[in-house]
Amino acid sequence: MTQQKTAGLRALVAGIGVAAAACSALSGCSAPASPSSSDPNAPVTLTAAIQSQDSGKKYYSELFDQIHQMHPNITIQIVEYPSDQLGTVTTTQLAAGNGPDIIYGSPGTGNTNALGLYAKKGYLLDLASQPWATASIPESSKPLFYSGDALFGLPVDTVAVPLTVNKTAYDKLGLTIPKTYSDLLANCTKARDAGTALINIPGAFPANAAFSALEIAASRVYSENPNWDQDRASGKTTFEGTKGWIDTFRVIQEMYKKGCMQDGAEGAGGPQIFQSVASGQTLGMFGPSAVSSGLMAADAKNSYTFTAFPGDSESQTYVFASPSDAFAINAKTKHKDAALQVLEAMTTKEVRDSFAQNAGNVSLESTLNGAATTDTFKEISSLITDPKKSGPLPSFSWPNGNVYSKLGSGVQGLLTGQVTPEDLAKQLDAAWAGK
Amino acid sequence: MFKYTGKTLTREILIFAIGIVLMIPFFFLVNIAFKSNADALVSPAIAPPNPITGESFATAFAGQDTRSIPLGALNSAIITSGTLLVLISLGSITAYALDRLTGRLRGLMYGIFFLAVLLPTQLGVVPLYVAMRSVGLTGTHLGMIVLYSAQLMPLAVFLYSGFVRAVPREYEQAAQIDGAGKFKTFSRVIFPLLAPATGTVAIMCGLICWNDFFNALIFLSGTPTATLPVVVYGFVSTSLTNWNVVFASVVLAMAPALVFYLLAQKRFMQGFAGGIKS
Amino acid sequence: MTTHSSVDEGNLAPETITSLRGGDPARRRPYRFQAASWWWPIPSLVLVLAFVYVAFASGAFLSFTDWQGLGSFNMVGLDNFLRFFHDPQAIATLGRTLLVAAEFLVANNLLGLGFALGLNRTLKTRHFLRTIVFLPVVLSPLAVSYVWLFIFDQKGPVNGLLKFVGLGSWAKAWLGDPTWALWCVVIVLVWQHIGLTMAIYLAGLAGIPPEIEEAAAIDGAGIWNRLAHVTLPLLQPTIVVASTLLLVRGLSIFDQVLALTGGGPFGATETLATLVYTTTFTNGEFGYGASISLLLTILVAVFAVVQYVLLNGRKRQP
Incomplete structure (x- = not known):
């Protein structure tokens, strides 16, 4: 071994040593100081966990900025997590007895980040004694926000899950918004003749593929029986025993065979959805209104509109619109009063309106008090304000996240022919039972 | 000996060709990273950027709120080193x-380290988080260094073992006679002889540490100590993701690791081969 | 090892030769002096016991519970394991996991060793080419999977190339094809690990004095002869190291698979490791997830030990 090499080695080890020393110095001073005070106007900093925002549209940041202006003594420090990891991290932190003061999540129990799962184990503050909180839950959504008698969270807006279509491209091809399923199939043929496809289905992205199944089921299952989920929970019905679900799965296969979806829909990934729709390769996509709003903001060249996926007849058409961006308070928060003030601020008209506007969703003012919706919702506004024509997204009230994931991968299985409609229904029932 | 012949040239060209195939994903990575937001949204992945712009690098570098690439890089560098x-x-x-x-304990200890290479670290992540939280080790550089050191120690020992076995004992005998x-003897004679192993450990464990997402997410995210992978993954947004920005941040995050690899390769990979005339 | 007599060992001490061949004089001849102190391994031992074993034990304990990640839990005995073995899809996943690991192990060893041998010396651009081959390892594994989504896309370059060479009928949605999706996943995994395997073999090759190979070459041994009778036997310890690491990795990789296919289409690329992740963190069944993880650990341990013994055993009978 030459001298040179040994010297180089020592230099490297020494360099690492310096970095390590710097590290312990840094970690020493990174411990935050937490002042506690009983003065209601004393400055207080709360932490809020949310899912990652777009760099373009930071509507959660704007929400908390607005609340900070209403309560200048309260500063809210946002902690962002990738949406698919929010539940994992929050669960771990809650289990360890810490976690953020304010927690973002879905209502109900059917998602990985569902607040109902934490509430069931007593990790969220009960808001049932706060009149402003109880008044902010639409009647049809109450079961999604209560765990027993405890109110564990409240929504800030209503998210619709429409079929978003590229109106510019529709007009160019002379297509009209279909009123019935057979109109839609006719559109599929016309779109195919023009070298494009009517709907983008990302088969390899289960979280979104599941939306398409739900949307198709809206007019086939839920318009007939809006209480299907309760009936399923009480064992009165099953996926396998509901003709509407089997029909839904057959419709997915039929649309695939008739070319309504883009070529290779079974293997299409999430990142390509927007590219495909914005470039006109496909004419529409399923997804929550906030997601589609992101597309509208990013692609100014085309105009988009929200539509409902039609039923066999026009009267069957039904959409999902649910109060779903929800916030809750960690039961172990050290700043209970300030956290309550923050949530109360979310129930004011100004905050609701501007949040829905920024996020591209429907304001709770429309859902609760019948205020007019914005232009994008024109096509479906008569549906979402009619309790007989719309309801909350069913997956929220499902007992675990597995049913929804199974539905998403099931769509892919239907497209590849790996599973039949009947078998998929059976497997969904098994997932419901936690098997 | 081992002169450069016609056959060697063929080999060189062949490996070069395979190398180009291996680089294809990087073409897409860089290609998309140099597109503007609007361009990346509508153009196919293979289409050249129109116009070529560094704006996604600027966006990625500027970061936002808790996502900062320079801070993430500093954290990653401190924790990894x-x-x-x-x-x-x-x-x-x-x-x-x-x-x-020699002796009975040796076999037992060797078994403990070898078996630990095989144990998954994910299984106990929640209990570990609870325990580390109670002693204030979560969200700190020190905590992560302790955690990674423990998780990667079996691998490091395993890698060193193979090389230690090959070190002739004449060296240490000579040193002790002196x-x-x-x-x-260990630090002056043996450790320098283990240079190729040190290089392998530095590269393998260093990269695992540098690129680890799962532990860093659980133990660090939301703190100012968040590492690069957590920062980069943060650019994958809930709704409309700007892939040009994500890929630009991937390129930025890759650069330090690449430089480290080049340094480590030059210093260590040749190891014993120092005297070889090629 | 019949060619041994042809190697000119005259200039090297016999001890050196034996140890370079992977033999170990200490095992045969006791030492007169102590080279190390008994307490030297203790600090790292304590670290590993505290953070790896205790964490593993608490995780393993959870596999006998119905814990959901929060709050209290009940002991459920072997229910979780029975549930696994009664689920035909879980059994299929077990088989698939072994297949992926085997493909991963073989492909990586062949390609990694091939690159290491090809780039060990002589080539003018070898440092540059080594860097090229190693580059995929440097990338964050999760982020790079997203690039592959663009490549395997229906409108992506793979299909574009097939159409260009007149094989348009082969074009397909690769990640949505029940047969091909698993191969795509393996390709990405191998692509990401060749560089690492190559680095391990290069380090191993660096430990072989060129004189030995030169001597064999002078004696007229061809490339393949030299490889089979000189280089590979001397690389024995490195092969053990590389194969063990690749096997452990191959059996337990999950994040790339999740980013590429999410385990789809309809479970066609699900492996035990992705199943552990989705069961535990997506479905919140920490107890059941822990039991699958424990089964996976047993699988890894059994295969690694068997492989280790097989590879090391061959060395003992030259």
Whole structure:
């Protein structure tokens, strides 16, 4: 071994040593100081966990900025997590007895980040004694926000899950918004003749593929029986025993065979959805209104509109619109009063309106008090304000996240022919039972 | 010996061709990273950027709120180098001692390290988080260094062991005859001889540490100590993701690791091969 | 090892030769002096016991519970394991996991060793080419999977190339094809690990004095002869190291698979490791997830030990 090499080695080890020393110095001073005070106007900093925002549209940041202006003594420090990891991290932190003061999540129990799962184990503050909180839950959504008698969270807006279509491209091809399923199939043929496809289905992205199944089921299952989920929970019905679900799965296969979806829909990934729709390769996509709003903001060249996926007849058409961006308070928060003030601020008209506007969703003012919706919702506004024509997204009230994931991968299985409609229904029932 | 012949040229061209195939994903990575937001949204992945712009790099570098690439890089560098310091110093001496010691305990200890290479670290992540939280080790550089050092120590010992076994004992015998103590013999004679192993440990464990997402997410996210992978993954947004920005941040995050690899390769990979005339 | 007599060992001490061949004089001849102190391994031992074993034990304990990640839990005995073995899809996943690991192990060893041998010396651009081959390892594994989504896309370059060479009928949605999706996943995994395997073999090759190979070459041994009778036997310890690491990795990789296919189409690329992740963190069944993880650990341990013994055993009978 030459001298040179040994010297180089020592230099490297020494360099690492310096970095390590710097590290312990840094970690020493990174411990935050937490002042506690009983003065209601004393400055207080709360932490809020949310899912990652777009760099373009930071509507959660704007929400908390607005609340900070209403309560200048309260500063809210946002902690962002990738949406698919929010539940994992929050669960771990809650289990360890810490976690953020304010927690973002879905209502109900059917998602990985569902607040109902934490509430069931007593990790969220009960808001049932706060009149402003109880008044902010639409009647049809109450079961999604209560765990027993405890109110564990409240929504800030209503998210619709429409079929978003590229109106510019529709007009160019002379297509009209279909009123019935057979109109839609006719559109599929016309779109195919023009070298494009009517709907983008990302088969390899289960979280979104599941939306398409739900949307198709809206007019086939839920318009007939809006209480299907309760009936399923009480064992009165099953996926396998509901003709509407089997029909839904057959419709997915039929649309695939008739070319309504883009070529290779079974293997299409999430990142390509927007590219495909914005470039006109496909004419529409399923997804929550906030997601589609992101597309509208990013692609100014085309105009988009929200539509409902039609039923066999026009009267069957039904959409999902649910109060779903929800916030809750960690039961172990050290700043209970300030956290309550923050949530109360979310129930004011100004905050609701501007949040829905920024996020591209429907304001709770429309859902609760019948205020007019914005232009994008024109096509479906008569549906979402009619309790007989719309309801909350069913997956929220499902007992675990597995049913929804199974539905998403099931769509892919239907497209590849790996599973039949009947078998998929059976497997969904098994997932419901936690098997 | 081993002269450059026509056959060698064929080999060189062949490997070059395969190398180009291996680089294809990088073409897409860089190609998309140089597109503007609007361009990346509508153009196919293979289409050249129109116009070529560094704006996604600027966006990625500027970061937002808690997402900062420079801070993430600093955190990653501190945690990775601290971990490597522990792994190299403790790992090499442990592997050496395990090989040279005799007696019953030696076999037991060797078994403990070998088995630990096989144990998954995910299984106990929640209990571990709870325990580390109670002693204030979550969200700190020190905590991560301790965690990674423990998780990667079996691997480091395992890698060193293979090389320690091959070090001829004449060297240490000679050193001890010259009057050097045990530790001095190890640090002055044996450790430099383990240079190729140190290089392998530094590269393998360093990269695992640098690119680890899962532990960093659980133990660090939301704190100012968040590492690069957590920052990069943060650019994958809930709704409309700007892939040009994500890929630009991937390129930025890759750069330091690449430089480290080049340094480590030059210093260590040749190791014994220092005298080879090629 | 019949060619041994042809190697000119005259200039090297016999001890050196034996140890370079992977033999170990200490095992045969006891030492007169102590080279190391008994307490040297203790600090790292304590670290590993505290953070790896205790964490593993608490995780393993959970596999006998119905814990959901929060709050209290009940002991359920072997229910979780029975549930696994009664689920035909879980059994299929077990088989698939072994297949992926085997493909991963073989492909990586062949390609990694091939690159290491090809780039060990002589080539003018070898440092540059080594860097090229190693580059995929440097990338964050999660982020790079997203690039592959663009490549395997229906409108992506793979299909574009097939159409260009007149094989348009082969074009397909690769990640949505029940047969091909698993191969795509393996390709990405191998692509990401060749560089690492190559680095391990290069380090191993660096430990072989060129004189030995030169001597064999002078004696007229061809490339393949030299490889089979000189280089590979001397690389024995490195092969053990590389194969063990690749096997452990191959059996337990999950994040790339999740980013590429999410385990789809309809479970066609699900492996035990992705199943552990989705069961535990997506479905919140920490108890059941822990039991699958424990089964996976047993699988890894059994295969690694068997492989280790097989590879090391061959060395003992030259």
